[in-house]
Amino acid sequence: MVKISVVVPVYNAESIIERCVDSIISNNYDNLEVILVEDCSKDNSLEKCKELSKKYDCVRYVHNGVNMGVSYTRNRGIYEATGDYTMFVDSDDWIDKDYINSFIDVLNDNPMALTICGYVNHDEKYNGRTDNVIWSNTKKNVSAKLKPELKTIYDRTLLQQLWNKAFVTKIIQDNKLKFDESISIGEDLRFILEYIKVSEIQDVVFINKPLYHYMRDQDGSLMYKVGLESVEEPLKNLRSLYELIGYSKNKIKESIDSDSKKQVNLYAYLIMHNAGMKMKEKKRLIFSLDSQNGKILYKNNRNIYYKEKISKAIRR
Template sequence: MTKISVIVPVYNVEELLPKCLDSLVNQAFDDYEVIVVNDGSPDNSQKIIDEYYKKYPNIIKPLKKENGGLSSARNYGLKYATGEYVLYVDSDDYVSSDILEKMYSLGMRDNSDIVVCRSYAFSNNNLEKIDNEILNNDVFKRYILNRPSATCKLIKKEILLHSELAFFEGHYYEDIAEVPAFCLYAKNISFIDDYLYYYLVREGSIMHNKKYSDKLNDIFDSIDNLTNIFINKNAFDEYKDELEFIYIKHLLHAASLRFLPYEEGLPSINKVCEIMKEMFPNWSKNKYYKKMGFKYKIVCSLIYKRKFNLLKKILKVN
């Protein structure tokens, strides 16, 4: 058994893949594998993978599969992972040379099931720290409250093998569906204050698309799946405040703003409002929401009151 398995799903990233793999094969750590899953990529990604495998046969473990999406590739890679811990890295991102060493050392020191690091966001040569973390003295609640990304987390493989935590295949927002629930199976979670992961903000992603996509509606299935996991583990009441804030942050605020520019998206915003009314009718009293900024609260309030035209004017949305 190796100490860490790094799983890298690959699809149409031939220009960015070398930087990602370079950062992974040059780690200050000596007991790990990098499982590179070609998810049916039609570009030259496989050629690049083959070149790295030839240079680093003791590190790179190449896999191929038919295209099934990010979640499918992650689940596939996990089947072949031999590490005690797993780190997911997206193939258009890259990591610091000491990410494995620092996260594993902390995990061993604290006997952690999950270790979380901080990250940078980069685009067009701009680099900025992702610093919107909401603090909580309870590490489990702190974990749930913050960025629901499978990346930036070193996770015990035995946690990921629980069937209900398999990544939600064929959907966007897959991380929202599963990642917060990892804590339900963890006995200890550690946070490292170092910025060790570099996350690419892609203008071409569905989140920045100029055309409406029905895939935006995947948020409803994902957040429903998350809720069901907590209910099935009898943990909904214990984490009700945190789940309520996830609904506010990712459904009422973020998802609604993605729907807002499109006429086709307005029925989906209405659906968001109905869900909030049914699930969390007193959401505006949420203790984490109260800590958010004035503009954030105005946006949420106008969305919930369905003042879409006024909100568009304020945000200057066409």
């Protein structure tokens, strides 16, 4: 029976980690290990991890000596893993009860396929909406060749995440793959692209069910570090993506030039929506994104920000 390792990075998750772990256990998969990697939380997360490891035989925890960040924490988890496949669940999220078995059904038939499930994007707090993100509306799984679909998978926001995929543990460990601890945005995609490259995976299988529940719920989440990191970092990932697909040098350059403009606009939007940043600092960072058009970029995103605030107030 295939063994599954689920890595859960834990930081300041005292109030939510039990929901996360209970959702994993509710899958009722017999050959399972859940690895909680606690990163020196400021709350009682460590005690919660200890309690959960006593409550469930398949749950164990490790504890970082000092706070190291999510990439180091995941790196520790993937090299603690003993399963045939490694999966990831974030501590503030949860999974449906047939999440693991849905992956197993695919992997039993095609053990080397990149298997991707759909997810529920919970954005109620910020935009008052919940979206199901899946490959297609058919209820059946869909198989395809991976490389011709890579750009579409990325555009449909199904490639960038760790937690809607299963990774062959041996490929990770034999190739010494790690999350880049020097960046805090786009490190997941970078890891995934490196994994695809070294594994030479040919096939992709889409599980057309939203089995993972992603909570956009944390004011201090990594997306709010946008602006403190160079726009060049995500562009490096896109360049790697285009190289994997097999774009020519000219097409890569054209695509990156276009992506650069989109990335600047995205960064400006996310900076403006950073709940922990003062408007003066937002203005400075947005201006720094585009020396020629910083004023227009700031004005447009400030208008969007206030329109969204008004819309949100009306809905209440």
